[in-house]
Structures are given as C-alpha cells and as structure tokens.
Amino acid sequence: xxxxxxxxxxxxxxxxxxxxxxxxxxxxxxxxxxxxxxxxxxxxxxxxxxxxxxxxxxxxxxxxxxxxxxxxxxxxxxxxxxxxxxxxxxxxxxxxxxxxxxxxxxxxxxxxxxxxxxxxxxxxxxxxxxxxxxxxxxxxxxxxxxxxxxxxxxxxxxxxxxxxxxxxxxxxxxxxxxxxxxxxxxxxxxxxxxxxxxxxxxxxxxxxxxxxxxxxxxxxxxxxxxxxxxxxxxxxxxxxxxxxxxxxxxxxxxxxxxxxxxxxxxxxxxxxxxxxxxxxxxxxxxxxxxxxxxxxxxxxxxxxxxxxxxxxxxxxxxxxxxxxxxxxxxxxx
Numbered sequence: 371x372x373x374x375x376x377x378x379x380x381x382x383x384x385x386x387x388x389x390x391x392x393x394x395x396x397x398x399x400x401x402x403x404x405x406x407x408x409x410x411x412x413x414x415x416x417x418x419x420x421x422x423x424x425x426x427x428x429x430x431x432x433x434x435x436x437x438x439x440x441x442x443x444x445x446x447x448x449x450x451x452x453x454x455x456x457x458x459x460x461x462x463x464x465x466x467x468x469x470x471x472x473x474x475x476x477x478x479x480x481x482x483x484x485x486x487x488x489x490x491x492x493x494x495x496x497x498x499x500x501x502x503x504x505x506x507x508x509x510x511x512x513x514x515x516x517x518x519x520x521x522x523x524x525x526x527x528x529x530x531x532x533x534x535x536x537x538x539x540x541x542x543x544x545x546x547x548x549x550x551x552x553x554x555x556x557x558x559x560x561x562x563x564x565x566x567x568x569x570x571x572x573x574x575x576x577x578x579x580x581x582x583x584x585x586x587x588x589x590x591x592x593x594x595x596x597x598x599x600x601x602x603x604x605x606x607x608x609x610x611x612x613x614x615x616x617x618x619x620x621x622x623x624x625x626x627x628x629x630x631x632x633x634x635x636x637x638x639x640x641x642x643x644x645x646x647x648x649x650x651x652x653x654x655x656x657x658x659x660x661x662x663x664x665x666x667x668x669x670x671x672x673x674x675x676x677x678x679x680x681x682x683x684x685x686x687x688x689x690x691x692x693x694x695x696x697x698x699x700x701x702x703x
Contacts (some may be wrong), residue, residue, distance in 0.1 A: 382554050384660070391559035413498050415678040421492040428468035428687045429565050429599060434459045435593045437573025439698030440585035444578035450702075454524065454576045460517040461534070468510030469541040473552075481614060505555055511538050521576050533572065537564055542543020553615070555622045556602070558635075560596040566593015569662035584701050587646070591639035591697070595690040598635035599683055602670060606679040608670040633667040636686055639693060646697065653700035 372490040419601045425638040434455065434608045442513050468565060471492075478493020479500050493497040518534035521527075544560055552560070570589030604611065604620035605628050647654040666685035669678050 375669055387464065387528035392546075413492075417492060417497055420505075421471060421474055421506075422467045425684055425687050426470060427463060427466060428694075429561070429592075429596045430462035430569070431459065432595075432690045433565060433569035433575045433589060434462050436588045436592060436694040436695075436698040436701075437570035437585050439571070439701035440582055440588055441574035441577025442702040444580055444582045448578075450577055453525075454521060454571070455515045455522075457521045458573045458576055460563075461514045461521070462573075464510045464514035464517065464566075465537060465541060468507050468538075469544060470512060470529060471503055471507035471510060473498055473545045474549065475507060477616075478503070480545075482662055511541070514538065525576055525579065527575075527579070530572070530576075533568065537568065540564060543647065553617055555599055555617055555619045560618050561596040561600050562593035564591075564597045566590060569681075583647070588643050588697055588701075591642050592690055592694050594635045594639050595686060595693060596633050597688065598666075601632045601635060601685045602679050602683040605629065605632065605670065605675045606683075612679055624666075629670050632682075632686075633672045634669065635691065636663050636667060643693075646700070650700040652703065653697055656693055656696035656700065659689050659696065662686075662692070663689045 380506055422559065438450070438455045474491045474493050478491055479653070481494075493500045493503050514580070515534055515538065519531060522530040540560060541564075544551055544557065551557070567586065567589040570592060571585045571592045574585035575583050600622060604618040607627060608618070608620045608628070611618050623631065637660075640657060640663070643656045645655055661683045666689065667680040669685070671681060
C-alpha cells in the first residue's frame with residue numbers, strides 16, 4: 371500500500387516567528403518574551419543610532435544653554451567657565467541617551483513595544499540581545515556620572531554627586547523596576563523636574579554657585595516644552611500603551627484632553643518670554659519659535675496618524691532648542 375504523500379508546508383502558512391518570539395505563549399503584550407539574539411539578523415550602527423533617539427537631544431541641550439546664560443548674568447563682573455558648560459552638556463546628553471536606551475530595554479522586556487506604531491526599538495523589535503541594550507544604557511549613565519563628578523571636583527560642591535545619583539536612579543525607574551512611575555502617569559513630572567528645573571538650575575549653579583530667578587523660570591519653560599514632546603510621543607502610542615497597561619498621562623486623560631495639554635505645555639512657556647523681554651529686550655526674538663510651536667499644535671489637534679504626531683514631536687523638539695538657546699543668549703549677552 372502506497373504511503374500518503376506528506377503535504378509540504380507553505381512558508382506563507384508558517385506562524386510569524388517574530389510575533390511568537392515577542393509575545394511568548396500567552397499572547398499578552400504585557401507578558402512578552404524576548405528571543406535570543408542569535409535568532410535575529412545582524413545589528414548595524416544605524417540601528418544603534420536610531421535607538422539613541424537623536425530627535426530628543428535638543429531637550430538635553432536647551433536647559434544647559436539656558437542655565438549657563440542665567441549663570442553668566444548672575445555674575446556680571448566675573449568670568450564664565452566654558453569647561454563647566456561642556457561638562458554640564460556632557461552630563462545632560464549622556465543622561466538623555468542613557469534614559470532612551472534604558473526605556474528601550476525596559477519597555478522591550480515588558481512587551482510594551484510589541485504593538486508600536488512609531489520607529490522600531492532595539493529590544494522590542496528583536497534586533498539586539500536585551501542585555502546589550504541594558505549595558506549600553508549603563509555605559510551612558512556612567513559617562514554622565516563621571517562628568518558630574520568632574521563638575522563636583524572643579525566647583526568643590528560635593529552635594530552635586532548626590533543630585534547626579536538621584537537623576538540616574540530616576541532615569542532608570544522611569545520605565546524600569548517592578549513599579550515604574552512612567553507607567554503611572556508621572557512621566558511628565560520626571561521630564562519637567564529633571565530636564566527642566568534640575569538641568570537648568572544645575573547649569574546655572576556650576577557657573578555662578580547660585581541659582582537666580584532667570585534659571586528657575588527658564589527651567590520651568592524648557593521643562594514644559596519637554597512635557598509637550600513626551601505627550602506627543604505618548605499620544606501616538608496611546609492605544610498600544612492602553613493594551614499593554616502602560617498608564618501614561620495620555621492614557622489617563624484620554625486623547626482629546628492629551629491634545630489640549632500638549633498645546634498648553636508648548637505655548638505656556640512663551641508667556642514667560644513676554645515677562646523677561648521687559649528686562650532683556652532681545653528675549654523677544656524667542657517668540658519666533660512660535661513659527662514652529664503653532665504648527666505643531668495645529669498638527670496635534672487635527673492630525674490622526676502616527677506620522678502626524680511624529681512630525682509634531684520633531685517640531686516641539688526644535689522649539690525647545692530655539693527657546694533654550696534664544697533665552698540663554700538673551701540673558702548672557
């Protein structure tokens with residue numbers, strides 16, 4: 371009796387390996403598993419650069435420039451310290467890149483990035499062994515820590531080390547640990563405090579060993595713009611985050627209120643510009659940043675696709691850079 375012919379499997383009928391590796395057996399994105407790196411294609415430098423999320427770097431640059439300008443005006447008869455500015459910039463940039471990689475790792479192993487509609491992440495997409503992403507984040511945190519230690523040495527203000535440790539711990543637990551506060555609607559609080567007030571006031575302090583009103587109000591301004599950038603990012607992923615039980619502020623208040631909050635975060639800092647223009651006339655030039663801020667608000671209010679919100683995020687990042695550099699120069703010059 372002839373043996374029945376076995377049916378050759380059609381590759382098109384095979385299950386999606388990436389999906390199986392990402393979701394594991396449960397199918398729940400919140401319980402995702404990450405496959406070993408050997409099952410994936412080769413990683414490229416372009417992938418790592420994308421993982422650093424370069425479009426967020428203006429959020430690190432603007433408070434340092436603004437704070438340095440505020441510090442210079444606080445010591446009108448004294449010299450400014452360019453190397454302290456450089457070290458503060460290294461701290462801010464390394465922290466920003468470090469938290470980006472840390473978020474990539476934490477969100478990836480949780481499965482939060484399984485249904486992402488934005489750019490693919492290193493861990494969540496299965497491009498890289500999660501441990502490599504983790505150690506990359508640690509390396510950038512170490513760079514930030516060394517630059518911060520150098521600032522403490524040159525200023526002889528050793529309490530700055532404690533501030534740096536708190537910043538790194540806060541960066542990690544944003545999406546890391548068992549109870550990340552970024553999953554409880556507190557992400558905007560983190561970026562306002564650390565990428566607004568702390569970064570700006572700290573940059574002013576290492577210049578003048580004091581923090582003036584210019585630094586505090588300027589820090590509030592760039593902090594609010596950083597909140598707008600985060601809100602645009604979370605609005606893009608609001609449905610996916612809801613499915614993964616990531617309770618961002620956008621998820622908690624809903625897309626409509628989130629869009630309104632984006633506009634408030636992005637436009638309110640310009641009220642402060644009007645106040646400072648009374649004392650520093652060139653500060654009025656910062657209002658030209660509204661040429662990017664107003665279109666960003668319009669896009670967020672009317673746009674419905676992820677591409678729209680990514681464009682709004684990029685415009686908001688440019689607003690942050692123009693705001694921080696413009697107001698910092700107005701203070702210092």
